[in-house]
Amino acid sequence: MTQAAFFSLVAGALSGIAIYGLITQRHLLRRILAVNVLGNSVFLLLVALARRDPDYVDPVPHAMVLTGIVIAVSATAFALVLARRYYSETGLTHLPEDEE
Amino acid sequence: MTEWAFDALLAGGLLGLAWQIVASRVLFRSVVLFIVFGLLMAVTWARLHAPDLALAEAAIGAGITGALLLSAYRAFLSRRGTDPGPPPVFPRWAAVGVAALVGALVGGIGWVVVGLEPPEQTAGREALAHLAISGVENPVTAVLLNFRSIDTLSEVVVLFVAFLAARVVAQDLAHAGPGDWLRASRNEPVLVQPLIAFIAPMTVLAAGYLLWSGEHQPGGAFQAGAVLAALGVLLRxxxxxxxxxxxxxxxxxxxxxxxxxxxxxxxxxxxxxxAVLAYPEGWEYELILLVETALTIAIALPLVLLFSGSGGLRREVR
Amino acid sequence: MTLLETLTVILVSVGGLFFLTGTIGLLRFPSSFSRLHALTKADNVGLGFIACGLALQAESVWVAMKILLVWGVALIAATVSAHLIARFTLRAAGGSRRTPP
Known part of the structure; x- marks a missing residue:
């Protein structure tokens, strides 16, 4: 098994764990954490695929992931602001549609 | 053999941490372990021959995101005690099923693509073949600022929009950012001032070095901007x-x-x-350096302001 | 294995041992202060051993100096964060009047 294949399997397992957390956890902060883990698993898949040809390292996925890391932190920051505002308005740490 | 042992340990660490992040009973533990997860991701990028990503992940993924999460955690904590929240409405077995499906899908895609015969002509090969005309020597910088500069432009716009949106949603200053602002006082721990006196110039130097050296080795506007943003977080x-x-x-x-x-x-x-977003011949290096310098500031400032939860920052003399 | 490589292996292994003891201390010690004691002492020395071991493998003197610089910066950061954690713990325990700095 090559390193690329190994880490794409790890990326798969990570995304599974993240989706599990996203579904079962209801605290907003935990959901944001789970989405971040999910994003990292996709990054890992892309970077692992950049290594599939042993001759060279593909710079295009690296550039995509570098862009993605900054987008992820922007989205996380905005999500945290939304969650904080929601919490201070309602006093709830989870979304209302999660009620029965 | 030792390389495999290292990769296996790394993968085990990543998976164990991810599990703790999503399943730990204590929220604070999840937040702290997410920062550790970011650091392990940085090591993973280094293992996968992506040093540009390792630098960016250590500064942004672990550093800035960690600071944002900790400050949000404090805001959730401050009103009342930790609220365990209602139990999940989704049956656990169904969650396990969906998660297994998604994991198999993502892992399966990777496994299949790795197994395919690599194509002769890829965007990456094209980029490497035309590195000489890009004006820079680091292929990742060449892709980011020359071959696919539209992505980078859009990304800075996204960051700016996130900042604007956060300003719209955020409340007054007392409820945003890492809590009330306290003037640095005489009661401040003795080591803080020497630390800042040492770290601040070092950080600016490091950011400048990253920005300049991104032309021929790992580094560039993203990493430099993230390092500057970290300094802003410290000063705030x-x-x-x-x-x-x-x-x-x-x-x-x-x-x-x-x-x-x-x-x-x-x-x-x-x-x-x-064409649009093409540089005139012979001016690639100078223009890329100019754009990267502006980008460094355009990345650092919104990140600091997002952390600070404010529209602006003023220097305060102690 | 050359002499230099042997030396690197020895230094890095010793560094790893220091990290191991520091981590055992972190996990087993009862209070914040004793944990800080284990971490700040053992880990910083361990990092120093590892940095020295790796500096021997550096391709140029500049790279070796950069590795040692990393150690220096990590030492400073560890000093300040240990001080802040200890100060916070002391204050949380009600010792604020005895700690002017």
């Missing part, structure tokens, strides 16, 4: 920067400067060079 937390609701003129100019300059050079490319 220690009371050296006071949050204000309105940005100053200089801050406004810096916030939009990256996008405006990048767009202007890109549009000028339609006339002077071959």
């Amino acid at each position: 937390l220690t009371g050296r920067l006071r949050p204000t609701s309105e940005p100053s003129l200089a801050e406004r100019l810096s916030l939009v400067g990256g996008v405006v300059l990048f767009s202007a050079i890109g549009l000028a490319g339609a006339g002077v060079a071959s």
